Amino acid sequence: MSDTERLPGFPGPVRRRHPEDFDASYTGTPPWDIGRPQAAFLELAEAGVLRGRVLDVGCGTGEHALMAAGRGLEATGIDTAPTAIAIAQDKARERGLTARFLVWNALQLGALDNQFDTVLDCGLFHVFEDDERAQFVDSLRAALTTGGGYHMLCFSDRQPGDWGPRRVTQDEIRASFSERWQVDSIDAAKIDINTDPNGALAWRASIRRT
Numbered sequence: 095m096s097d098t099e100r101l102p103g104f105p106g107p108v109r110r111r112h113p114e115d116f117d118a119s120y121t122g123t124p125p126w127d128i129g130r131p132q133a134a135f136l137e138l139a140e141a142g143v144l145r146g147r148v149l150d151v152g153c154g155t156g157e158h159a160l161m162a163a164g165r166g167l168e169a170t171g172i173d174t175a176p177t178a179i180a181i182a183q184d185k186a187r188e189r190g191l192t193a194r195f196l197v198w199n200a201l202q203l204g205a206l207d208n209q210f211d212t213v214l215d216c217g218l219f220h221v222f223e224d225d226e227r228a229q230f231v232d233s234l235r236a237a238l239t240t241g242g243g244y245h246m247l248c249f250s251d252r253q254p255g256d257w258g259p260r261r262v263t264q265d266e267i268r269a270s271f272s273e274r275w276q277v278d279s280i281d282a283a284k285i286d287i288n289t290d291p292n293g294a295l296a297w298r299a300s301i302r303r304t
Contacts, residue, residue, distance in 0.1 A: 116173075116174060116175045117176060117178070119175070120155075120175055120177035120178050120181065121177070124154075125287040125288055125289045126216075126285070126287060126288075127154055127178075127288065128157075128286050128288050129157070130157055132157075132247060132285060132286055133284070133286065134247055134283040134284065134285075135158055135161070135214060135216065135247065136161065138245055138300075139161055139162070139165060143212075143243070143245070144162055144165065144212050144214075145167070145211050145212055146167070146210070146212060147167070147170070147208070147209070147210045147211050148162040148167050148168065148169045148170070148210060148211070148212045148213075149170050149203075149210040149212070149213045149214070149237060150162070150169065150170070150172070150213075150215075150216075151203070151213060151218050151234075152172075152173055152217060152218030153171030153172060153173050153179075153195065154173060154175070154178045154182070154216075155182050155185060156178075156179075156181070156183075156186065157185075158171070158214045159171035159182070159193045159195070159214075160182070160185060160186060160189065160191055160193055162193075163186070163192055164189075167212075169193040169194070170210070171193060171194070171195045172195075172196050172198035172203075173197065173198070174197065174198070175197075179195045179197050183195050200230060200233060201229045203233040203234060203236055203237035204233060204236030206237060208237075209237060209238065209239045210237055210238060210239065210242060211239050211243070212242060212245070213242070213243070214245050215245070215247070216246075216247045216285070217247060217248065217249075217259070217285065218246075219246050219248045220248040220262050221259055221260070227270055228270075231270055231271065235274070235303055238303040240304070241302060241303065241304075242302065243300060244300075244301045244302070244303070246267075246297075246299045246301070247283060247285055247297070248262045248267075248296060248299075249261050249262060249285070249294060249295070250262065250282070250294075250295045250296050250297045252282070252295045253295040258294065262297065267280055267299050267301075268280075274303070275301050275304060276301065276302040277299065277301050278300045279298075279299065280297050280298070280299045280300075281298045281299075282295070282296075282298075283296045283297060283298035
């Protein structure tokens with residue numbers, strides 16, 4: 095699929111996305127906003143992997159933070175899109191759940207002045223360019239407790255075509271988290287999207303701060 099034929103709402107393969115681009119996506123329903131947790135993260139929750147204080151980075155409309163809150167965990171979601179955060183806050187009220195949602199830059203997690211035991215990331219890591227990845231990993235380290243877990247879903251290099259976000263290889267994940275982190279697993283997974291019942295091929299990585 096070419097850049098001009100890409101799925102509606104997805105960025106093309108060459109243009110860097112800015113925060114205002116993501117906020118504009120929520121004037122409609124972007125492909126990644128499926129109205130439920132991703133199955134790959136729901137599986138982790140049901141297995142009891144999520145623990146303590148949970149941070150959902152790039153939370154969108156909040157499904158993963160609300161999933162954690164629904165299991166009695168202290169949950170926070172952050173996103174640069176004010177429209178998405180407002181929707182997440184409405185969802186929390188409608189569902190009678192307690193979760194904190196903030197408009198925040200994921201490259202500045204240390205400024206939250208809080209540390210978390212679990213961080214969830216569905217579709218954020220793969221939007222960063224090379225010059226931002228290291229910043230994000232440092233920011234993430236500031237937000238996680240020692241031994242805390244970072245669980246990430248990102249587009250996989252196994253996904254054909256050139257539409258959508260950047261494809262990520264296992265080697266890129268391991269290289270990004272090679273110092274003072276422990277990569278526990280990288281598994282083949284899927285990101286569900288509302289524009290294709292087959293979803294998109296992904297990696298689910300579980301990584302610990304050492």
